[in-house]
Amino acid sequence: MNREFVNQKSNEPVHLPAALGLSGSFILKMRQFEGPKTQMWLPSFTKIIAVQQSWDKKSFVKGSNAKHVLTLLQEVGAV
Numbered sequence: 001m002n003r004e005f006v007n008q009k010s011n012e013p014v015h016l017p018a019a020l021g022l023s024g025s026f027i028l029k030m031r032q033f034e035g036p037k038t039q040m041w042l043p044s045f046t047k048i049i050a051v052q053q054s055w056d057k058k059s060f061v062k063g064s065n066a067k068h069v070l071t072l073l074q075e076v077g078a079v
Contacts (some may be wrong), residue, residue: 027050
């Protein structure tokens with residue numbers, strides 16, 4: 001966050017901006033991945049465990065249990 005990293009394809013330095021406005025995004029739990037990088041983000045390797053509410057940019061992230069989102073979607077007939 002707000003630091004320079006190296007682009008894996010071009011090996012050029014890339015400055016990533018501070019991550020703002022992440023409230024509402026999913027917090028994922030992933031098991032240790034030991035396979036081809038092209039398959040790293042397959043849905044079968046992750047589980048949505050929460051929805052982000054806040055963070056302090058250093059030491060904590062606060063979220064709501066993802067089950068609340070599922071309940072809400074069921075109530076409005078979206079699932």
